[in-house]
Amino acid sequence: MSIPSVTSLTSRADYEAAVDTALAASAAYYGDGDSTLDDAGFDALMRGLVDYEKTHADHVRADSPVGKVGGGAAPVGDVPHTVPMLSLDNVFSAEELIKWGASLERRLDAPVAGGYAVEPKLDGMAIAARYRDGVLAQLVGRGDGRVGEDLSAAIGTIVGLPEKLARPVTVEVRGEVLLTHEQFEAANELRVANKSKAFSNPRNGTAGSLRGMKSRTYAIPTTFYAYGAVALDGETVLTGGSHSAVMAEIAELGVQTTAGIAEAGLTVSATIEEVQARVEAITALRGTLPFGIDGVVIKADDLGEQKTAGLATRHPHWGIAYKLPPVERQTKLLAVEWNVGRTGVIAPRAVLEPVEVDGSTVTYATLHNPAFITKNDLMINDTVTVYKAGDVIPRIEAPVLALRGDDVIAIELPTQCPKCGGPIDTSGERWECAGGASGGCGLLAALSYAVGRDQLDIDGLGQTFLEALVEAGDVADIGDLFTLTREQLTIAARSEKRADTLLAQIEAAKAKPLNKVFCALGIVRTGRTLSREIARYFGTMDAIRAADADALARVPKLPGANAPKIAEHIAAVGAVIDKLTAAGVNMTEPVTDSSGGPLDGEVVVVTGGMNGPLAGRNRTDMRTLIEDAGGTSSGSVSKKTTILVVGENAGSKVPKAQELGVTVLTEDEFAERVAEFLS
Numbered sequence: 001m002s003i004p005s006v007t008s009l010t011s012r013a014d015y016e017a018a019v020d021t022a023l024a025a026s027a028a029y030y031g032d033g034d035s036t037l038d039d040a041g042f043d044a045l046m047r048g049l050v051d052y053e054k055t056h057a058d059h060v061r062a063d064s065p066v067g068k069v070g071g072g073a074a075p076v077g078d079v080p081h082t083v084p085m086l087s088l089d090n091v092f093s094a095e096e097l098i099k100w101g102a103s104l105e106r107r108l109d110a111p112v113a114g115g116y117a118v119e120p121k122l123d124g125m126a127i128a129a130r131y132r133d134g135v136l137a138q139l140v141g142r143g144d145g146r147v148g149e150d151l152s153a154a155i156g157t158i159v160g161l162p163e164k165l166a167r168p169v170t171v172e173v174r175g176e177v178l179l180t181h182e183q184f185e186a187a188n189e190l191r192v193a194n195k196s197k198a199f200s201n202p203r204n205g206t207a208g209s210l211r212g213m214k215s216r217t218y219a220i221p222t223t224f225y226a227y228g229a230v231a232l233d234g235e236t237v238l239t240g241g242s243h244s245a246v247m248a249e250i251a252e253l254g255v256q257t258t259a260g261i262a263e264a265g266l267t268v269s270a271t272i273e274e275v276q277a278r279v280e281a282i283t284a285l286r287g288t289l290p291f292g293i294d295g296v297v298i299k300a301d302d303l304g305e306q307k308t309a310g311l312a313t314r315h316p317h318w319g320i321a322y323k324l325p326p327v328e329r330q331t332k333l334l335a336v337e338w339n340v341g342r343t344g345v346i347a348p349r350a351v352l353e354p355v356e357v358d359g360s361t362v363t364y365a366t367l368h369n370p371a372f373i374t375k376n377d378l379m380i381n382d383t384v385t386v387y388k389a390g391d392v393i394p395r396i397e398a399p400v401l402a403l404r405g406d407d408v409i410a411i412e413l414p415t416q417c418p419k420c421g422g423p424i425d426t427s428g429e430r431w432e433c434a435g436g437a438s439g440g441c442g443l444l445a446a447l448s449y450a451v452g453r454d455q456l457d458i459d460g461l462g463q464t465f466l467e468a469l470v471e472a473g474d475v476a477d478i479g480d481l482f483t484l485t486r487e488q489l490t491i492a493a494r495s496e497k498r499a500d501t502l503l504a505q506i507e508a509a510k511a512k513p514l515n516k517v518f519c520a521l522g523i524v525r526t527g528r529t530l531s532r533e534i535a536r537y538f539g540t541m542d543a544i545r546a547a548d549a550d551a552l553a554r555v556p557k558l559p560g561a562n563a564p565k566i567a568e569h570i571a572a573v574g575a576v577i578d579k580l581t582a583a584g585v586n587m588t589e590p591v592t593d594s595s596g597g598p599l600d601g602e603v604v605v606v607t608g609g610m611n612g613p614l615a616g617r618n619r620t621d622m623r624t625l626i627e628d629a630g631g632t633s634s635g636s637v638s639k640k641t642t643i644l645v646v647g648e649n650a651g652s653k654v655p656k657a658q659e660l661g662v663t664v665l666t667e668d669e670f671a672e673r674v675a676e677f678l679s
């Protein structure tokens with residue numbers, strides 16, 4: 001959707017409608033709503049209004065947003081500002097910046113002597129913070145620049161704006177409140193948990209966070225950066241003669257300032273050429289900053305020069321905003337595609353009407369997962385806000401509900417894997433192809449898992465070899481691993497020697513106990529521990545296959561609610577199990593009567609690195625050992641713990657165990673108790 005840079009208004013009716021649209025958009029933009037226009041659309045409309053008003057002076061409406069701070073519709077309130085809080089005029093290119101520099105020097109009637117302060121333009125909400133005798137007494141929004149709303153209820157929730165200064169001075173600090181990317185995510189989690197609608201972007205989220213403090217019971221933390229300060233109640237505590245010096249004074253009082261932003265923070269440039277270089281440097285850092293910026297602000301640093309340059313009604317002459325391309329645009333959601341990733345994750349992707357965002361054309365955006373679609377009530381043909389920060393994949397923020405037409409169509413969620421047609425595991429937030437070991441879309445991931453150390457332990461079969469085997473069509477499920485020929489392996493591994501090693505490892509894997517073979521199948525909602533329990537309980541693969549959900553639910557540690565899914569998946573991989581059986585893979589669990597074992601009834605915790613007779617055993621190995629010996633393995637010391645095995649560099653678990661009266665054993669003592677299981 002390419003928006004013309006000027007909306008052309010050809011009749012009085014057009015003009016009237018445009019004023020109404022702009023006022024409504026501003027009210028939403030500066031309030032906490034969703035505007036029906038993106039910034040590019042709004043700016044084009046404003047340019048259209050300016051053009052029209054120039055030639056139709058008699059049509060100009062009193063409430064026209066032209067020339068007004070806050071677009072003529074920002075929430076205003078009733079607190080008068082000490083000194084007007086203005087907006088900033090814009091430039092968009094190096095040429096325009098040079099022109100602005102020249103016009104400033106004309107106003108000064110001399111070259112700029114004090115240099116230019118250059119700082120990021122933070123994309124949040126402007127506020128004035130009034131400190132009296134060092135105590136934060138009042139917060140005031142920008143409003144229409146002359147009067148603003150009282151936002152004092154938010155005192156104490158803003159990072160960087162302390163409730164007390166380092167010295168008991170009276171001063172008004174001005175700056176931007178914003179939500180960092182992290183705070184934005186956290187804010188939305190809080191909102192959703194409290195049954196409120198998620199904020200659609202950090203800027204209107206900031207407004208919502210501050211205003212909401214008047215009525216909300218929970219605080220949403222925001223962040224403040226000062227970029228100005230003025231005298232309050234006639235007291236002048238600021239002695240610095242430049243913007244940068246004043247910022248240093250403010251920082252000394254304990255307030256966070258734009259000078260405190262790492263790398264992209266306030267610096268002073270001597271010439272316009274240096275300013276341009278600094279603008280480019282800050283632009284390059286845009287994607288790495290912890291919050292959004294929509295430009296770079298340039299100010300004559302010397303306060304005397306600022307005074308000489310003076311103010312226009314809507315903006316100062318001594319400063320300018322160098323705007324960066326918008327990272328947020330509105331466009332239309334045309335369709336949703338479902339793609340299956342290499343690990344079997346089924347991810348929705350938005351197909352958009354092409355739109356230019358931050359200098360590049362965006363046609364697709366991630367929709368994360370099905371829950372994102374339902375949570376945001378997205379529909380095909382909705383107007384959506386597309387957002388791009390740095391080199392991050394474009395994201396969709398929210399549908400603009402005010403623009404929803406009659407042509408919207410519900411987004412259909414898949415009921416089967418879009419790639420293989422197999423079943424889908426919808427238990428997690430991310431949906432996955434449940435084909436898994438039976439050759440579904442997660443084949444490579446499933447194979448890697450199956451040959452892993454805790455399963456079949458064919459460690460020579462790394463990712464590259466597996467990929468080669470799958471690519472060659474030699475392996476379509478884990479059953480095929482056991483019928484690989486020396487020739488196939490030689491081609492995949494590019495070496496006869498490696499092929500022979502692999503053949504030996506594969507042969508050895510055939511003798512693995514049932515619990516490892518079962519684990520290798522990657523059955524949903526089972527892992528190592530449950531595989532052991534299932535194998536122990538049923539003894540043979542045939543018995544496992546014969547078990548229905550009720551029988552599975554009787555397995556120790558197996559949550560009954562998961563049993564039906566597990567049973568379903570076991571049935572689905574029947575053909576793979578048949579292949580494994582035919583290839584001579586062991587399908588029985590060796591009977592280890594663990595009741596009566598040396599650790600029967602013990603709850604064992606292991607801490608520190610294992611040495612001596614237990615050397616080289618990681619936590620998984622230790623758990624296996626404990627379970628084999630009839631004990632229960634646990635990760636943390638509690639009242640239930642009966643034995644703590646202490647290895648090298650043991651930490652805080654030892655004093656805790658001693659405090660609880662838990663038996664503490666050295667590696668040697670423990671090894672002796674489980675000697676018969678150590679081989």
Ligand SMILES: NC(=O)c1ccc[n+]([C@@H]2O[C@H](COP(=O)([O-])OP(=O)(O)OC[C@H]3O[C@@H](n4cnc5c(N)ncnc54)[C@H](O)[C@@H]3O)[C@@H](O)[C@H]2O)c1
Nearest residue numbers: 025026029035037038039042087088120121122126227297
């Ligand atoms: N999409 C919409 O519906 C809609 C509606 C109204 C306005 N807008 C957008 O808002 C912009 C104009 O609004 P504006 O006047 O609020 O702001 P502005 O973006 O033109 O700039 C002025 C503001 O920049 C902020 N700022 C951030 N960092 C600063 C720094 N380091 N030093 C000084 N000031 C700093 C201050 O809050 C100041 O008030 C336009 O880009 C317009 O597209 C959009």
Ligand SMILES: [Zn+2]
Nearest residue numbers: 417420433441
């Ligand atoms: Zn699939």
